[in-house]
Amino acid sequence: MTGSLPKGILYGAILVAGFVAPILFPGYTFSIAGLWVMILLALTWDIMGGQMGYNSLGNVFFFGIGMYTCMIVQVGLFYDVAEYTAHSGAVNVHFAPGQYFTGLTLGLAAAAAVATLFALVFGQLILGLRGPYFAIGTLGVALSAGELFGAWPFVGGGGGVALPTYPGEPDDRAYFFYVLCMLLAVAAFAFLKWLYSTRFKLVANAIRDDEEKAEAMGLHTKRYKNLGFAITAFFLGISGGLYGNMIGFIEPLEVAYPVVTFGIFMIVMCLIGGKGTLWGPVIGATLFHVVRQLTWTYMLGWQWVALGGLIIVSVVFFQQGIVGWMQEKWPEWFGIRVDEKSSMDDGFEAGTAKKEAA
């Protein structure tokens, strides 16, 4: 209980820093907004990947679905979508401020709804796959969605489509989307903090540890898997719609379904930070984003090699991640009581006997 005051100060400081940072460093607004998007991606991947042990390689599927749904709603409310996309969005259309913000609000809502719907439908099919088959199956779904949207002229095809322009100054636009990205990430964090204090986390961890046994204990594993998948899709859908508007241009392989970039980044961020923890993805995303910005600037051409190397090293040598390592090193910081006797027997057993006294 003594930790509640410093914790409150910490959260407040992060929030204030979040609002102030783009005002202090206006040149980096886009970059910091990217950080909040990364944090959200990592947090949502961790629901299935870290807590439930269902390692998805294709979460960007929902990201892209959200992006395209948002675009279709934004444009379709006021114009003919096919005509708009046929000119790659370069057709001379004007969105009044009222139209723009209504479109954006409804678009984001539709993005969340459609992505969740897809998660429920696809969940019925692919959540029965186990272990590596699930990973390969989700990879297949995301890759095929990218190919399919690239061959679909209605949404702009492989050439992509520009989104409606923001009615206002470029600086206002940057700050507007920055704040939305940040609020989304903060909302996701708060929601997951609550979610992980409920029965959901216990069931998720039971599924991760042994799904057959969890089922035998009478847990409706399929229901919880669907729920986890739907929550992931809900946040990713909104995030995709926001990100597409922030970039201002949608293209199927690099922006909407970036399987080998964002799809892998989110996993690496969770692994670096420590998967299966609340703070791990946040710390991992922050660290990763900073390193990525530096390498992208100073190692032009070789940054992808560095990224692949980072994946290998973090997977092979440092799988518990930063937070996992800290929990082992200073368990008392996390309110974890370690049973000395059982930890003498087996280090791994001690890990499972940890108890959070939040």
Add this chain to the structure above:
Amino acid sequence: MLSSLELLISAPVLNVQLLLDGIFIGAVYALAAYGLALVWGVMNLKNLAQGDFVIMGGYLAWMLVNQGMNPFLTLPIVAIAMFAFGWAIYRIIICRVIERDLFTSLLATFGLALVMQQILNQIYGPEVQSINAGFDSLAIFGGMVTVAQVKLITLCITAVLAASLVCFMKMSRMGQAIRATAQDPRAARVMGINTDRVYAFTFALNSAICGAAGVLIAMIWVIQPFYGIPYSIRAFVIVTAAGLGNLPGVILAALGLGVAEQYAGFTLGAQLQQFTVVSLLVVVLLFKQFQRGRKRQVLQ
């Protein structure tokens, strides 16, 4: 789409062309898929870098041909070089992940795939390359169907390679050790087999097979640094459809995939050809799951 279907029905000879092309390319897929089935079955390693080994073999051959070497002579050289490369990769990365959980190996090999394709991109550039082996085309059915001679030759080479692999696994001491390790690594260790060496050899052998497949691909098709992932996906489609340790199944599935891809490319358009491959993977996985689900119900 309908018009191209009508074309296929009104001109049946076109089917022959598609079938032949599918079989030629499918035979090369079979090689890469057999390599994957080998490491999957023996080491329980899902190698997502499979396609990048293929592409790397193709680039090595391309480089040697540019030095003035005969394309077919490069095959053994590339195979040996890739064998050494595979051994090194095993010692550096793979030996640390095979004892771990399955996702670790999947992600580690994905990282490896990323590194390999980017290094190839840095060295050779992103242009599409191919090896010109210098052969003519045969025309059959009065010129309606053309068959490049080099494709016929690669089909023969593939058959010889596959046959010698089967013989190696059946006859040689190392092949026996590999099969024993696949059945039960612990028992194999008790029997005095150095399983670590067997794993290293298996991975290196897989790498050599992929390299050979890459040489053939470069001769009958094109290579590009980022074409590796589709080959990995194809290998996964074939192996999941055929099952492990089922060589006739792997060959049949590979030929079937090659033909299906040609038909999809023809009827749906080239931009949906990749989509066909990837969605076939999802379909195969779902079908396997459905089969398992039925078995589970029987058990209940």
